[in-house]
Amino acid sequence: MKHVYEIAVVHGDGIGPEVCAAAVEVVKAALGSGSPLRFTEHPAGAEHFLKTGQSFPEPTFQACRAADAILHGAGGLPGVVYADGTEAGLDFTLRLRFELDLYANIRPVRLFEGVQSPLSGVKAGDIDYIILRENSEGLYAARGAGALLRGEVAVDTLVQTRVGIERIVRKAFELARQSNGAPRDGVRRVTCCDKANVLRSYAFFRSVFDDVAKDYPDVATEHALVDAMAMHLVLKPGHFNVIVSENMFGDILSDLAAATVGGMGMAPSAEIGAANGFFQAAHGSAPDIAGKGIANPFGTILSAASMLDWLGLKHSDEKLSQAAERIRRVTQACLAKGLLSADLGGTSSTRQITHSVCDRLAAAA
């Protein structure tokens, strides 16, 4: 337990500042007057790059590394690109992942009451699983390192290591053991998603998975090829508990999964390393709706709740875990009451949602 937790806050681009401010307010409301969290803001992103030529200033990196946790809105703007065509505004997210070795990207997929799934016949509770995305290697290891020869041949290299696979797979089994909302058939299960039939590095992923699985005989296991998995997430989402996969596949599958529970506005994430934790919604900066006050803040609010969970567990600080639980309960209540932003078919503004959540949290305190 600590007296003060330093939270490094980076607003970022597009709707980032709106949803980030909402999450900070909600956390403050959940913790009340004696809150041990101290928020400091730091610049990064595409806007900052346009102004200063730097997308991720060194002082921001130092502050993030030193902080107890990092909270981010969203980063990047289309068209703000480096000479190689990749986006400058993504430095913050992508460099943090690699430089702080945030190897575990935990993406809960849950259909809340009040939110309509595009899948027919699916109701709240039917979808409740975790996509655990390896976040420190895989195809993303090629970022900034790809080659383009004579403008004719481009090459990116996918790297998977035993150490990297082992730790993410262990994390998957631990998450399966912790999950209270086990899948509907009552089995705790980890699904290894890969492309072992075609590519050596994914066959290696699977073989390391099989090795590690022996240490968790109480958890059921299975393999799924990534293409089949994309289908399963549409046809039998209720089957899954924890899905573990390489970085690039996790990126694709987690957006797909989000689509089945209300879209990117309902997709929180937690990116965790041995020392640091980084929390942001999985959505982008959505410049088309930025500044309109209509962004869905729940992805960031739920990510902030994960931040409190993580801090609470790390520092044996129950107050924080309880606040996280209250935020999730109030989120559930607000959604069930029909407090929906435009992306969910509603008319509530970011501010209206934030105020309602804060009011209910104040009442619950």
Next chain:
Amino acid sequence: MKHVYEIAVVHGDGIGPEVCAAAVEVVKAALGSGSPLRFTEHPAGAEHFLKTGQSFPEPTFQACRAADAILHGAGGLPGVVYADGTEAGLDFTLRLRFELDLYANIRPVRLFEGVQSPLSGVKAGDIDYIILRENSEGLYAARGAGALLRGEVAVDTLVQTRVGIERIVRKAFELARQSNGAPRDGVRRVTCCDKANVLRSYAFFRSVFDDVAKDYPDVATEHALVDAMAMHLVLKPGHFNVIVSENMFGDILSDLAAATVGGMGMAPSAEIGAANGFFQAAHGSAPDIAGKGIANPFGTILSAASMLDWLGLKHSDEKLSQAAERIRRVTQACLAKGLLSADLGGTSSTRQITHSVCDRLAAAA
């Protein structure tokens, strides 16, 4: 026009022989007594590997290369693997793609009347687009070439070339121009799906796409990141006309797309090069239901129809194109009448479906 078209038939593994036999029967029925097609069977696959140590015998390769077209059931069996962990039974499909340079993998995605989409509120006609998967490079270029160092580090290399991207993108624009079933808003559109924001080779894909697009001012264009695309295929499938992407992404997206129109049983494909054409359903060998007579043959039947289209166009042979059109019409009629296999929620066997299709074709002749 030719007097005889040689079709090399490979049954393969699992349900392969059942669905392949069904498609051959249907093609024969569609062309009637004077059929110019001559079918010869050749061995390949996991079963053949188990028996002989070879999954793709050289005579089979020679026959396929010399044939006017290649028709395949399905290949591969889980557990029948090489020392590196990848599947031996996939040699036939994967080596054909590379050795015959079958660069264009055309995967039509269409919701037929009578088939229930898992997406709520979606009906026949609402989903009708093509996923054009680059089939000769990308991450699949690493197959058989990945490295594993000291059992600790595995590496696969993704390669994308200007020549390879250019030809697949041109194909995408040509398909968009041909498409009679343009998307619902009446716009012919090619969507470039990549991960240009993060990886150089995908940024290169996008830049070549933008260059080529200038030659097709009559076709609308747009970019979509692969993660967002996975979401779009669930949330707004009616928006798309032709989607073009790198090999690995195309693999994932086409299974996902198939899930929205009835599953892998309804997913035909055509793999086309400058000289050769290779036709098979996109599904695997489904060993769990092999030999039970319940496999859905429509994926292979529709792939065989694409074969007739392709042969008809190549050899200016209208009989063939007309037969293809009849097969699609009869398929539509049978599905609308409720002739559904178990995967579609029905009880019709592979034989029942095949007989009904053939009877109707005979009546239509």
